Structure formats: C-alpha cells, structure tokens
Amino acid sequence: MRGKLDVLPVHALLRFALREDRSGVLELERGGQHGRIAFQHGWVLEAISPAVRGRAVDRLSTEQALAELIGWTTGEFSLDLMMQDCAREVALEIDLSRLVREALIARA
Numbered sequence: 001m002r003g004k005l006d007v008l009p010v011h012a013l014l015r016f017a018l019r020e021d022r023s024g025v026l027e028l029e030r031g032g033q034h035g036r037i038a039f040q041h042g043w044v045l046e047a048i049s050p051a052v053r054g055r056a057v058d059r060l061s062t063e064q065a066l067a068e069l070i071g072w073t074t075g076e077f078s079l080d081l082m083m084q085d086c087a088r089e090v091a092l093e094i095d096l097s098r099l100v101r102e103a104l105i106a107r108a
Contacts, residue, residue: 001081010077011104021041024082025038030075031074034050048065059094066099067099070104
C-alpha cells in the first residue's frame, strides 16, 4: 500500500497493522529524508530515522526513531504487510502499541 502521510498518518498505519496482528515494513520519505519501521506482531524489529542517523540498535535509539517518525505529518509512505513472519527474532522487545500511544500523547 502506498500513499501520503497527510491523508493517512504514521500512527494510523501502525495501528492498522497492530489491529490486524500483521508483520511488515513501513517505509517513509519526506523532503529527501527517509525512515523505516519494521515490526512483527506488535513488536519492533528495527527503526531508522534521520535524527537517529541510521539504524537504531538499542531501546533508547529505537524509541527516539519511532517518536520522530510518528511525528511526520507530511511525505509519502509505503506499507508492505507480510503474510508470514519475518525470519528475525524480536530482540529489543519494544511494544509498538505502547510507543504509538506515548508518541501521540507527547504531541498533544
């Protein structure tokens, strides 16, 4: 699925994937900046954002990358929902649902 973030925001895309208990990758682009969130059944596999400068490898940098990307309100997205689980284990054990809630509260 592809679209514009001003029509379908990041938090809505992630909530859809969570509600459907799906795994996938959300790719984001805004003004030449790129972001990526990979998730598996509500758990974060990786997050990449411009502010974190590359792949977030620990809990703090992953949460920072997700908070930044959830705040993007303009740009474009590509959401690839997978029918099967990713072949990777969930190492960080970061609850995507909690992070979406926290990021929305912080923006309010």
